[in-house]
Amino acid sequence: xxxxxxxxxxMVVGATPILLAAIGGTFTFYAGIFNxxxxxxxxxxxxxxxxxxxxxxxxxxxxLCAVAGALIMAGIFVLFAVRLHTDEFxxxxxxxxxxxxxxxxxxxxxxxVKGAFTDAGIRAIPxxxxxxxxxxxxxxxxxxxxxxxxxxxxxxxxxxxFVIFRTRFGLRLRGAGYNAACLSSSGVPASTIRIWSxxxxxxxxxxxxxxxxxxxxxxxxxxxxxxxGWISLTAVILVSGNPWGIAIISLLFGFFDGLTxxxxxxxxxxxxxAMIPYVATLVSLYLYSVRKRRQA
Amino acid sequence: MRxxxxxxxxxxxxxxxxxxxxxxxxxxxxxxxxxxxLQYSLFSGSGFTATVTRAVPLILTGLSASIxxxxxxxxxxxxxxxxxxxxxxxxxxLFVHLPSAFLVPLCILASLLxxxxxxxxxxxLKRAFAMDEFIVTxxxxxxxDYFALxxxxxxxxxPSASTPMxxxxxxxxxxxxxxxxxxxxxxxxxxxxxxxxIMSRGRSGYEWRMTGQNSLFARxxxxxxxxxxxxxxLVTGALAGLAGGLMIMGxxxxxxxxxxxxxxxxxxxxxxVASNGISGTFLYGLLFSALQQGAIGMELVTAVPSEFIDVLxxxxxxxxxxxxxxxxxxxxxxxxxxxxxxxxx
Numbered sequence: 195x196x197x198x199x200x201x202x203x204x205m206v207v208g209a210t211p212i213l214l215a216a217i218g219g220t221f222t223f224y225a226g227i228f229n230x231x232x233x234x235x236x237x238x239x240x241x242x243x244x245x246x247x248x249x250x251x252x253x254x255x256x257x258l259c260a261v262a263g264a265l266i267m268a269g270i271f272v273l274f275a276v277r278l279h280t281d282e283f284x285x286x287x288x289x290x291x292x293x294x295x296x297x298x299x300x301x302x303x304x305x306x307v308k309g310a311f312t313d314a315g316i317r318a319i320p321x322x323x324x325x326x327x328x329x330x331x332x333x334x335x336x337x338x339x340x341x342x343x344x345x346x347x348x349x350x351x352x353x354x355x356f357v358i359f360r361t362r363f364g365l366r367l368r369g370a371g372y373n374a375a376c377l378s379s380s381g382v383p384a385s386t387i388r389i390w391s392x393x394x395x396x397x398x399x400x401x402x403x404x405x406x407x408x409x410x411x412x413x414x415x416x417x418x419x420x421x422x423g424w425i426s427l428t429a430v431i432l433v434s435g436n437p438w439g440i441a442i443i444s445l446l447f448g449f450f451d452g453l454t455x456x457x458x459x460x461x462x463x464x465x466x467x468a469m470i471p472y473v474a475t476l477v478s479l480y481l482y483s484v485r486k487r488r489q490a
Numbered sequence: 491m492r493x494x495x496x497x498x499x500x501x502x503x504x505x506x507x508x509x510x511x512x513x514x515x516x517x518x519x520x521x522x523x524x525x526x527x528l529q530y531s532l533f534s535g536s537g538f539t540a541t542v543t544r545a546v547p548l549i550l551t552g553l554s555a556s557i558x559x560x561x562x563x564x565x566x567x568x569x570x571x572x573x574x575x576x577x578x579x580x581x582x583x584l585f586v587h588l589p590s591a592f593l594v595p596l597c598i599l600a601s602l603l604x605x606x607x608x609x610x611x612x613x614x615l616k617r618a619f620a621m622d623e624f625i626v627t628x629x630x631x632x633x634x635d636y637f638a639l640x641x642x643x644x645x646x647x648x649p650s651a652s653t654p655m656x657x658x659x660x661x662x663x664x665x666x667x668x669x670x671x672x673x674x675x676x677x678x679x680x681x682x683x684x685x686x687x688i689m690s691r692g693r694s695g696y697e698w699r700m701t702g703q704n705s706l707f708a709r710x711x712x713x714x715x716x717x718x719x720x721x722x723x724l725v726t727g728a729l730a731g732l733a734g735g736l737m738i739m740g741x742x743x744x745x746x747x748x749x750x751x752x753x754x755x756x757x758x759x760x761x762x763v764a765s766n767g768i769s770g771t772f773l774y775g776l777l778f779s780a781l782q783q784g785a786i787g788m789e790l791v792t793a794v795p796s797e798f799i800d801v802l803x804x805x806x807x808x809x810x811x812x813x814x815x816x817x818x819x820x821x822x823x824x825x826x827x828x829x830x831x832x833x834x835x
Contacts, residue, residue: 270808280812283564284762288807291755295800302795303516424628431625465640472632476615479626483619 209448239403530787551757575731605731
């Protein structure tokens with residue numbers, strides 16, 4: 195029984211950052227932007243979260259700083275890709291490199307450390323006990339007591355499904371990707387919708403970053419996003435942006451991520467267990483192509 | 491070509507100006523910082539040779555990315571291919587005992603094969619299952635990293651070392667220093683010349699470039715697009731593998747933990763600023779190498795953290811790429827105006 199609880203909680207913990215970043219990515223996906231900057235936004239978010247939490251002595255302000263940092267990244271993306279018409283892919287690559295460079299530089303410049311910064315002064319995001327469910331014997335242990343961001347991520351998923359498919363903004367968002375010229379000629383500039391989609395994406399990635407550095411662990415390490423932005427991009431592509439599909443895929447990756455932690459004590463070398471999430475990405479890509487071929 | 495050079499120079503200067511602003515805001519002296527940077531990378535004998543040696547993996551991975559991007563395949567797997575190439579050269583260097591004249595070429599071959607194996611895997615997955623190479627190569631990077639770490643932690647671990655690394659490879663496979671420059675530079679220059687010949691003088695290079703610009707046009711024109719795809723993946727993987735092999739043979743002579751980590755995205759970055767040109771890749775590779783080399787001296791002299799260079803590099807990429815697009819628009823506008831005047835007159 196304990197194994198089950200352990201695995202479920204490891205799965206949820208691993209799934210959360212990927213889910214949040216992928217939900218952000220789905221907004222830009224529907225808006226027709228080839229956005230690969232989630233990795234960088236997440237990394238900057240993770241750094242700014244530690245920065246805010248450490249200097250302002252509050253995890254909440256840390257989260258706000260994370261979002262602000264990711265928004266600055268989105269601002270650069272807007273400036274180059276939307277305003278100056280630079281290639282989106284190249285802008286994304288440059289932004290990701292910029293994020294790695296900037297965070298390592300600032301880590302050194304502000305905290306005077308190399309590699310990783312951890313300190314008792316960093317306030318972590320607290321866990322939340324759900325008021326009613328916590329009392330129920332089995333369900334309580336299964337559903338309650340996770341980090342606050344986990345519940346935020348769930349809320350964001352439900353909200354995004356509603357916004358994308360049930361609101362006017364969602365219609366325009368999908369219009370911007372489906373036929374930008376048509377949308378613009380009906381009086382709604384597609385570029386404005388794209389800018390908004392990037393803003394939403396940055397907020398989500400900022401939250402994901404804050405979760406990495408203040409929830410998952412309580413430190414900032416160089417390049418700590420470790421490909422999660424890329425995995426979330428894969429998740430978006432695999433389900434063509436559907437938020438519910440993203441939730442399922444993220445849980446799946448969370449499961450494999452949890453398995454990594456879980457197998458650490460076993461006889462399999464850690465180097466191989468650490469490969470699992472990346473191999474799982476390849477396998478899911480494979481399954482996707484098989485399914486697509488069958489449909490064709 | 492002239493336009494490219496102009497926008498490149500303007501972009502680099504603008505990026506340096508932005509960097510100077512950042513430095514000034516942090517309370518550092520930009521002039522002294524840039525002075526130290528140049529002093530330790532270009533204007534001292536040992537600095538210059540170190541810059542040239544450091545440029546070897548940068549230019550080779552840059553060429554790999556450039557040729558791939560120019561020909562269509564989005565091969566983002568240079569870091570993984572470099573690691574596998576280095577592993578190939580290490581294996582041969584450890585277990586094959588031959589005189590230098592045979593062992594060096596054999597090690598080079600092994601590094602080429604190691605890289606090509608890793609990119610070939612991605613090409614195979616693309617051809618057989620239509621899996622996008624851009625995600626596959628990225629994921630293979632992580633897998634190669636952990637695989638190499640396993641190899642040097644368990645089967646090939648040097649028991650006398652405290653951190654994961656292999657024993658040194660056979661001295662017959664070491665690339666000697668020519669004066670103060672390592673011979674690996676010669677191999678790099680040779681590879682660059684071959685790349686240039688293939689891409690701008692050869693028929694296959696022409697086919698690849700056409701496919702990169704418009705694969706439908708290339709297919710209708712009679713190019714074997716699919717076969718070319720596999721070939722480009724293999725060649726670019728081999729180039730990145732060569733970078734790894736030369737790093738082992740010219741540098742630490744053993745596979746050390748974290749090898750290539752510093753060069754992870756540099757090749758892609760260089761290809762992006764050079765807009766996939768061969769000569770541009772060569773020049774930007776030297777520039778980025780000079781920056782990275784000078785960073786160490788800069789930190790010593792001015793207390794500016796060497797990581798500042800990482801920021802500066804990314805700023806160069808953004809500004810040069812965006813500047814190219816904007817400048818092209820300006821050039822086009824000027825050309826249109828001139829034509830309009832001519833037709834009016």
